[in-house]
Amino acid sequence: MTAPTDRPTFDLDAVAAIDVHTHAEVSRDGHGSLSPALFGASEEYFKAHGHRQPTIDEMADYYRERSMLAVVFTVDAEHATGWPRISNTEIAEDCARHGDVLLPFASIDPHKGRAAVAEARRLVTEHGVRGFKFHPSIQGFAPNDPMAYPLYEAIEELGAVALFHTGQTGIGAGVPGGGGIRLAYSNPMLVDDVAVDFPTMKIILAHPSFPWQDEALAIATHKPTVHIDLSGWSPKYFPPQLVRYANSLLQDKVLFGSDFPVIKPDRWMADFDRLEIKPEVRPKILKDNAARLLGLTG
Template sequence: MNVGELTAIDVHTHAEISKDGHTSLAPELFGASAGYFGSHDKPTIDQMADYYRERKMAAVVFTVDAEHATGHPRISNEEIAESCARHPDALIPFASVDPWKGRAGAREARRLVEEHGVRGFKFHPSIQGFAPDDPLAYPLYEVIEELGAVALFHTGQTGIGAGVPGGAGIRLKYSNPMLVDDVAVDFPHLKIILAHPSFPWQDEALAVATHKPSVYIDLSGWSPKYFPPQLVRYANTLLKDKVLFGSDYPVITPDRWLADFAKLDIKPEVRPKILKDNAARLLGLAPTPTSTEDPR
């Protein structure tokens, strides 16, 4: 991956369909999501690679393993990693392991990093039905921290289950970013991303990210024109090195996100940090020199 030639790194995209047509969520949950975000296509990972390559961008790709809470089998982490490996210029594989799998899940996480090149793990506490500070997830965090991978947590309200009776059993309280603060304390070297503007807990997310050196915020899931003013203010100042571009593709396209971001009052020197530089540093992606001259 030639980071120097990229215009942006999108740290938040979803693989929603497998090679054999299996979806990442049950149909009723996808239906609720479509009602919340609007309907959208479910691109294959190869199609996602083409989409981002055309825009000279890279994208982090993951699914959500919530089989314990939903009963719906996940898309294979190995399939996602292998599909991303076909497109190393454009795609960065993350995985998802249900925290309810305990030490078996921790062993799986180690294998995914060491054998499949996975760089991080997606958690969706509300869909997975766990509190981030529950010790059941700690064996998984231990492995992720040890291997230098990233833990990305959904925070705030979710469109998944919205409008379904009882929210399809999805409890919003598990996605309060203050629950991740305990994780940042107990695993001080674990690289953490708080995903989304964390409605209704935006101030809590800002507090955690400013207090804990290893905690970042991604801006996915919302059009920038709806960002709370305090999020924009912190992104411009105290958190300028810890805020990341994310779209939530395919429910929100990077084209739409970037068009709205261009109208946001962000300092010129901060824009490249948010769009690419902060993510490149967090993910350990070193720019590839474009010159053929002998450096000596």
């Protein structure tokens, strides 16, 4: 089974950057992707008090004004949280209306078993979804749990991308018991097992992986299909070893991501401009690596 052939094409010369990590936080009818308690904890963590949850139409306008493309996804954590997700189909349809600027990803709770596999196949073949977001800590599973393997098998076969949250999360921070969210599930070493068992599946380790940054760098260096996105942190706080590897061994595997809307590309870009990144590496991080990984280059 292959991806649809009617996906939009892009004039990459006119694209300033590709943001591989943005969140659809609210549905058409105003339903949030997470409970108010977890959203509130995230706002406090990012010092983004009272930030608006933009619609996908508003996201498209924002990125279009900046000549950027953006990957858009939600988080499906119904099993662990009991909170109804935003529809992946709705997100894909709304992104399709803005196909000049938005690239749909999906999120499927791997606890859904065969239903998850069927949904993944439908979303890629019928709706042009290019990848899948996993947040192991919120979804309550270890990435190397065989429970999730049938879903990975479908993603690998479809040629889609698997993006895993790694490291600490602001979601649940400060809530008693962290809202039941276990940080250990987002240790990138658990994704190393996935990269071994699914050697052709394209993988993104999302975020500077505090407190496991060195582990993430080791995995991305060792496993050919594993990449790192730089979302969730202002570049001025990047660990020095991350900057060093991005400038050298991993210059073809590091990707711009913001974590919009809690961190906006304007702020991220301003701080990235001050980072000591080689001139020849900057366009790779901002656009070229993502364009190749997402299949936008021909």
